[in-house]
Amino acid sequence: MSKTILVTGGAGFIGSHLVRLLVNKYIDYKIINLDKLTYAGNLANLKDIENKPNYEFVKGDIVDATFINELFTKYKFDSVIHLAAESHVDKSISNPLEFVMTNVIGTVNLLNAAKVSWVKPTTKNEQLTTNRFYHVSTDEVYGSLGETGLFTESTSYDPHSPYSASKASSDHFVRAYHDTYGLDIVISNCSNNYGSCHFPEKLIPLSIYNIKNNKAIPIYGKGENIRDWLFVEDHARAIDVIFHNAKSGSTYNIGGHNEWTNIDLIRLLCNIMDKKLNRVEGTSAQLITYVKDRAGHDLRYAIDSSKLQNDLAWKPSLQFEEGLEKTVDWYLSNEEWLNNVTSGDYQKYYQEQYVKRF
Ligand code: NAD
């Protein structure tokens, strides 16, 4: 194996797409997927690759520093791609401390272990060339835009939710380990993702589930908030390109140039669902229900990804309508996944099968 790479949070939504890409594309890399298997982690997302020789799953918590240090000693990772996080804004509003623990303390535990493993006295303040710490972050650290403008890599951080505040904090720690200890780091800040294996607490999968089951689609406030949506496999491709090519210490914004108000997005989704479920046009839209707005709800996110497009020749591969239809098709033909996730059964089965702590 030419490299041993630790991917954290690989059983989650984006992590599972990234792990699949890396395992299939780089057969000479060993990919170690470390995940606590919280409610958001589901090993069913990786069933197709779980027996590949260059893949291994380890169950564990990034908040447990002793465990993380032992893991680094055992596997001698060459690099880390860090995605493990608490990721849902609404949950962060009701339980901010959990977000501090995983997103901030967990990240610092990984940084410490990487520093101890990779930064020797002789390499202090120099760039390491073979060991990279890649932090996968969010555009939400930049705060909220008005009606115009885009987030660039030099936009000041201005997080508003406990989730975005915890991600901003972890980004700052990652940069501090570069500036202070010379750790080779890269950060990417991506817009909202959509696609298969997305936990149905987030807008798109929740709405697909509710439409399918004739339940109300909750729209916060007036539905006028804007998000910039990117197909999850395009995000995984961007991480691959950035991980392998970015300069140490650099930051890349990743986005789809694809802004939608929540209500327009849900209307489009309702039309697609009506067609797929052979319902009369307009049936699903009757489920739209305006509910109390989220506290501190950011109005608009929109990413300028021209640095990534120009430097590293990445671009989104799908038009939104095409990607959304593909996503709907996946959810409708993976009923078992959706039922297991909504009933909680996935955790019983997979956690028992894979509990592994060396
Ligand atoms: P997710 O919630 O689907 O998955 C998170 C994964 O992390 C889960 O598998 C979970 O079990 C694991 N995890 C949580 N706490 C852990 C802990 N203490 N130790 C080990 N593992 C733990 O999240 P996602 O949507 O796939 O997001 C992945 C990363 O990408 C996050 O860092 C998130 O901030 C970032 N991000 C997400 C989006 C998006 O639209 N979803 C956009 C930009 C950036």
Ligand code: TYD
């Ligand atoms: P979400 O998928 O939670 O992602 P984020 O908050 O990280 O952008 O929400 C996307 C948008 O949809 C956001 O403006 C909040 C809104 N929303 C609803 O209107 N109803 C819902 O039930 C959810 C989960 C989100």
